Amino acid sequence: MSDRRKYFTWLLVLVPLFSLPALPLVTVTAQAQTNLTRKDEAVKIFNLGWQQAERGNYSEALKLFEQALAILREIKYSVGEATVLNDIGEIYRRANQYPQALKVLESALVIVKQIDDKAGQAANLNNIGLVYRDMGEYTKALEYFQQAIAISNQAGKKQQQGSMLSNIASIYNKLGEQTKALDYLQQALANYQQLGNKEEQVIMLNLIGLNYQNRGEYPKGYEYFQQGLIISKQAGDQSGQGISLNNIGSYYYNLGQYAKSLDFLGQALAIRQQLGDQSAIAVNISNIGEVYRMLGQYPQALQNFQQALTIQKQIADKDGEGTTINNIGQTYSDLKDYNQALNYLQQALAIRQQISDQDGLGETLNNIGDLYRQLENYDRALEYFQQALAVNRKIGNKPGEAGNVNNMGEVYRTLQQDAKALESFEQALAIxxxxxxxxGEAKTLHNIGLIYIHQGQYPEAEKNLFAAIDIWEALRPGLSDAQKIAFIDTQANTYRFLIQSLIVQNKIEAALEVADRTRARAFVDLLVLKQLEKPNAQINIKPLKLAEIKNIAKSQNATLVEYATVEEDKLYIWVVNPTGKISFEQVNLKQSLKSPLQKLVLASRNSLGARGRGINISPINEPPNSGSKKTQLKKLYEILIQPIAKYLPTDPQSRVIFIPQSSLFLVPFPALQDQQGKYLIDKHTILTAPAIQVLDLTAKQHHNIPQSEKDILVVGNPIMPKLPIANEILEPLPGAEAEAKKIASLFKTQAIIGSKATETSMVKQMNQAKIIHFATHGLLDDFKGLGVPGAIALAPTRQDDGLLTSGEILDMKLNADLVVLSACNTGGGNITGDGVIGLSRSLITAGVKSVIVSLWSVSDTSTAFLMTEFYRHLQHNPDKAAALRAAMLTTRQKYSNPLDWAAFTLIGEAK
Structure with a gap:
């Protein structure tokens, strides 16, 4: 595990340097006219020097400053001399020439003491502190900052104190003392608020946000970034907007929301390019490159890093160079090009040693160690981790130290040196x-749990893994739905190993609680928020306890079957009967399968020959590869059903609700066959759900819909919209039109087809419909970048684009008892730790009690037949699951291929 220091330099404005008073142009007597002229000359040269400095031309800047200094000394203008010496020191600091910077700044300090300039003394002491901070000598830096603020207080110079307070905060942040750092940042913010300094308020708000973000309190950090953005916009502070947008980009990066991260980083870059701030531009470009790296878009990442590096070399930004070259090394490491990776990391190491960048030095040493770990050269890895640890301990970099120790623990764990690994993880945990x-605490507790699992100390593993999960879940409130999904995916292994620890201890029922606790958590929160009708409410829904799980099985009058996988070798299956009896089986997948379960699931689907909607495929006879197909469907039955068959109801009318995980969401459960060739749909009435807790919440969807056939909305073959990316119009679906008309006739209503089926019109009618049937194209992409994939194709107008997306459905309030998506792949989407993120999830969240979706592309003819049969049965029996089963059985008599009758699944309530 790589302990990556912030590759993102999210805040690109240094705490302002306090320059001594600018050279004044004062009214003087004639005898001093010559001196005044000389002062004016010095001021002009001085300003030219800063113009060169801002371009990164430090050597030219120093030459000009020295000329100005010579003039000021000649006319014995001490205040001016101190000012220029101070700024010469700043240039040396920027150029990472720290000994020269200290020498010049100390000379300036002697002068301001001689003339008793308290404000000047405070400024010089502050600037000396900045040099020591950059050198990584944090204790010395803190001493100078504290002296500076004490003198500034004596002089009553409030305008100086905010910067000094934030500089002290930066030291405590480096030392890992986040609480102390936050206290000083809050003091600095209050200082700037009192002075009415909006620009500095924005900087402090962003620093406070970063403090919270570094502690894993992402929503709190985001709140401060947003405050900074609002104030900077109100004040017309473009630089502040760039900072805030950049940090919001970091927020989404940390949550794995890379599209949003790129969006905000792009906005920040545009502002900085407009301002011409080359240093900020370079870091922004590098930050965007880091997002591309995390997305696996390595050529694009390298292009960004090289672009940033070119700028940093032009402006002699050695610190930026070190960071960017380090990032290039990490990218080559990701590409497994270890020679190139090592080459760049060693370059970064040399730069950071040259400029005494202790933070960066520790980071790069750590990354080289991680490279050797990947190469399985564990001795060298430990050697570099130890060097990084020595650096971080010397400068008091607690977060870096924790990362180094944790990485060493990972090496020891790989070497099965459990005692050493545990010792390392315990040290990291304390830090x-x-x-x-x-x-970091949650991750380290997870690592400790793994050691105890390896040692067979399962109670200890359980304790640590539960503690990790408690922390993960405490960090979720306040995140958006998409953010929770990404966040949960990073934690999935902790839940899986906890389930394993509980099973080994024969804590079957406790393991079931955790199994349901790990899935659809964001979905559960979303459903509760919609039912509360308080979208901004802060909620933290408790996971189900065993008694509640049993009660749900009873109230559903159904047998619940929940699956969970641990790594690739174990499948756990719980069966909860309506009586409350819980049964459990586990399958050793390595013994049962030659390849991963996911591969079998995908192969079984492919063997069915699924094709796109609108293609007339309705084979009456079995296809040539039916033997392979039957073999795969039987193998899936053997893995998923046979171990628990004895616990399932014998009455085919009894409901069985499958709660899959990962690739199992793609399993065509009705089409699974036992060894005698009997399909599962012959034996059971089947539904699916993303979690047991979701079943509980959908049962609470209370609707007051009039029981009138006029409230049936049937849509078929609308005028097709254009896809925004491909810029192609979707093909019409005449078969879907015929299907819609036939179904509408059953309910004595009119199907809405062609140009009448507009998105705007359908959205209005959906709000009042009891049953909604869509016979049209279903799309899986996130066309509008809303973070939720899936769309229903409808007729476009000037008011809309004809694509009713999952994200837009989430914002609707529906009262429908049932929505049928008679389109291709409408049950698809992004499979995450939270379930399938797509149309079905959005519709249920919007208030729909039940949704029927397809697991693959289906033919027009067989689908029209199946759907007509479904509604015919539903008119006589309100049990949707029973009606779907009856329709499948009837359809199978005419279309024997499971491709034609097994695609649809019911999610949600049976009645």
Missing amino acids: VKTIGDKA
């Missing part, structure tokens, strides 16, 4: 607890 890094 992350001290500095308040909650995310």
Whole structure:
């Protein structure tokens, strides 16, 4: 595990340097006219020097400053001399020439003491502190900052104190003392608020946000970034907007929301390019490159890094160079080009040693160690981790120290040196607890849990893994739905290993609680928020306890079957009967399968020969590869059903609700065959759900829909919209039109087809419909970048584009008892730890009690037949699951291929 220091330099404005008073142009007597002229000359040269400095031309800047200094000394203008010396020191600091910077700044300090300039003394002491901070000598830096603020207080110079307070905060942040850092940042913010300095308020708000973000309190950090953005916009502060947008980009990056991260980083870059701030531009470009790296778009990442590096070399930004070259090394490491990776990391190491960048030095040493770990050269890996640890301990970099120790623990764990690994993880745990890094604490507890599992100490593993999960879940409130989904995916292994620990201890029922606790958590929160009708409410829904799970099986009058996988070798299956009896089986997948379960699931689907909607495929006879198909469907039955068959109801009318995980969401459960060739749909009435807790919440969807056939909305073959990316119009579906008309006739209503089936019109009618049937194209992409894939194709107008997306459905309030998506792949979407993120999830969240979706592309003819049969049965029996089963059985008599009758699944309530 790589301990990556912030590759993102999210805040691109240094705490302002306090320059001594600018050279004044004062009214003087004639005898001083010559001196005044010389001062004016010095001021002009001085300003030219800063113009060169801002371009990164430090050597030219220093030459000009020295000329100005010579003039000021000649006319014995001490205040001016101190000012220029101070700024010469700043240039040396920017150029990472720290000994020269200290020498010049100390000379300036002697002068301001001689003339008793308290404000000047405070400024010089502050600037000396900045040099020591950059050198990684944090204790010395803190001493100078504290001296500076004490003198500034004596002089009553409030305008100086905000910067000094934030500089002290930066030291405590480096030392890992986040609480102290936050206290000083809050003091600095209050200082700037009192002075009415909006620009500095924005900087402090962003620093406070970063403090919270570094502790894993992402929503709190985001709140401060947003405050900074609002104030900077109100004040017309473009630089502040760039900072805030950049940090919001970091927020989404940390949550794995890379599209949004790129969006905000792009906005920040545009502002900085307009301002011409080359240093900020370079870091922004590098940050965007880091997002591309995390997305696996390595050529694009390298292009960005090289672009940033070119700028940094032009402006002699050695610190930026070190960071960007380090990032290039990490990218080559991701590409498994270890020679190139090592080459760049060693370059970064040399730069950071040259400029005494201790933070960067520790980071790069750590990354080289991680490279050797990947190469399985564990001795070299430990050597570099130890060097990084020595650097971080010397400078008091607690977060870096925790990362180094944790990485060493990973090496020891790989070497099965459990005692050493545990010792390392315990050291890391103590550090992350001290500095308040909650995310780091959870990760370290997870690692400790793995050691105890390897040692067979399952009660200890259970304790640590439960503690990790408690922290993960405490960090979720306040995140958006998409953010929760991404966040949950990063934690999935902790839940899986906890389930394993519980099963080994024969804690079957406790393991079931955890199994349901790990899935659809964001979905559950979303459903509760919609039912509360308080979209901004802060909620933290408790997971189900065993008694509640049993009660749900009873109230549903159904047998619940929940699956969970641990790594690739174990499948756990729980069966909860309506009586409350819980049964459990586990399958050793390595013994049962030659390849991963996911591969079998995909192969079984492919063997069915699924094709796109609108293609007339309705074979009456079995296709040539039916033997392979039957073999795969039987193998899936053997893995998923046979171990628990004895616990399932014998009455085919009894409902069985499958709660899959991962690739099992793609399983065509009705088409699974036992060894005698009997399909599962022959034996059971089947439904699916993303979690048991979701079943509980959908049962609470209370609707007051009039029981009138006029409230049936049937849509078929609308005028097709254009796809925004491909810029192609979808093909019409005449078969879907015929299907819609036939179904509408059953309910004595009119199907809405062609140009009448507009998105705007359908959205209005959906709000009042009891049953909604869509016979049209279903799309799986996130066309509008809303973070939720899936769309229903409808007729476009000037008011809309004809694509009713999952994201838009989430914002609707529906009262429908049932929505049928008679389109291709409408049950698809992004499979995550939270279930399938797509149309079905959005519709249920919007208030629909039940949704029927397809698991693959279906033919027009067989679908029209199946759907007509479904509604015919539903008119006589309100049990949707029973009606769907009857329709499948009837359809199978005419279309024997499971491709034609097994695609649809019911999610949600049976009645």
